[in-house]
Amino acid sequence: MRERTLLVVGHGMVAQRLLERLVARDDHPYTRIEVLSAEAVPAYNRVLLSSVLAGEASLDAITLQPRGWFDAQNIRLHAETPVTAVDPQRRIVSARGQDFSYDDLVIATGARPAPLKLAGEDLDGVFTFRDVRDTEKLLAMSQLHRRAVVIGGGFLGLEAAEGLRQQGMTVTVIHRSSHLLNRQLDATAGRLLEEALEARGIHSITGETPRGIVGQRRVRAVELSDETLISTDLVVLAAGITPNADLARDAGIACKRGIQVDRQLRTSLPNIYALGECCQLGEQTFGLVEPGYQQADVLARALCGETATFEPSQVATRLKISGIPIFSCGQAKPGPDTESVIWQDHESARYCHLLLRDNRLAGAVLFGETQDGPWYFDQLQQQRDLSAHRQQLAFGAAYCDA
Structure with missing residues (x-):
């Protein structure tokens, strides 16, 4: 077999997921994998940056893999190496005065904060x-x-x-x-x-x-x-994000708001792929990490020659802000074709709003108590008929099972 090089531009959570999925397989086709990252440190859990800001976690604690992991997997990680240009004809990427050749290129450049265009945005502070x-x-x-x-x-x-x-x-x-x-x-x-x-x-x-x-x-x-x-x-x-698509756009790759991809994460040019926050499928862009992980799983299989397609799915949101549990999935606001089932405890500030369409769950919003969130998410994904549980539905899985 001739040598084959995979070049990954960007090293966030989704790019790291792709690398881990690839090297876990014995049949991946690359003799060389190189990663060009604009950041000084290996990929980290961006979701936990708030914990670092709060003083609850260190950078080491949120780093996804130590530097030694890349050496062990025969991956060359080039930190602080922002890419300045992609030449699809020569299959070369330029970064910090160097040219890096590739057989397959994955663009995972993420997104940047959307400019608000306010007077004074450039002030110190x-x-x-x-x-x-x-x-x-x-x-x-x-x-x-x-x-x-x-x-x-x-x-x-x-x-x-x-x-x-x-x-x-x-x-x-x-x-x-x-x-x-x-x-x-x-x-x-x-x-x-x-x-x-x-x-x-x-x-x-x-x-x-x-x-x-x-x-x-x-x-x-x-x-x-x-x-x-x-x-x-x-x-x-912190009011929105914009996909980092300029690098691809300058290289002649089709872009709208993000880099346009198909369901195999292929761009408009051969042997160039994109995934994560920088890409766009149809009219949809992806600001959450879970769809990016799904894309990485699909692309790893596709690069290994399998038939795999990315189908955007429902995503559940579960988090704690200032210790306050919140859960949301599916539709968050009533529509003309939905019914609402609402339960609220004013004393404990607990709240549950379920949206039903034809007796099937269309969405759920939970505040203050979220342990039944995964069960509601399962009902949403499976689209089960909940007619028999209408009276108990707002009280969760235990009441419905009983």
Whole structure:
């Protein structure tokens, strides 16, 4: 067999999953695997960066594989080697003055924070929260200052807010939608989350859009659309992401918002694949890690010659923000063809909202008590007829089984 080289551009959680799936097989076709990473450290669990920011975990604790693992698997990891160009005709990638040849190329460049285009975004004291470097900067700032504003009330924004709160900062979250986590929670659960965070010291302003960030050289305040000024020492921008598709676009690969792929993760050019946050299937992009893992599993099989296709599936969201359990899957808000089954305990701030379509689960939102979340997710995936359990459904698996 002739030598065959796989080149992976980007080394996040999804790229690492692909590597692990490939080297676990005896039949993978590569005599050489090289990884070009813009970061200084091997892939880490990005989801746990908030724990590092909060002081609950170290970088070593969230690193997915130690450096020795790559040597043992005959993988060459090039850290701090950002790619500047891809030449599909010559099958060469340029990075830091070097050219790297490939037989197959996988682009896994992830995403970057979406620019908000606010006046003052370039002031000192304005940060994003996407990687280890961002986390280290925020940790250093939290030791020097006491007030922070986080723009964005999604997962990333709330995780940043909680981490800064645990570092002793007074935190205000600004979110343009009517309630926090508006993509995962309904209005009631969003309000309960806001109240619970307020009790822990995180103040939320919802339904407001920042007009600009105020300061001369460094940030002093955030101005809202109603001209209210919120004084602050630092600002974290966490309101959405943009796929890193520029490298592929410049190489002549078809892109829309992300790099266009088919269900085998193939791009428009031969022997070039993309996966994770940087890719787009049809009109869908992928901001969560679970679809990226599914893509990595499919691509590992495809690179080994198997017939494998990526079919985006339902994803359940389960997390704890400031110790508050939250679970969401499927549809989060009622539609014209859904029925709602709601259970709420006001004293303990527990809440369950189930959405049914033709007596089958279409979605579930749980707040405060989430142990039945996986059971609801199973009902959603299997689309079981729940007619016999309508009276007990909101109380969970044990009541339905009984």
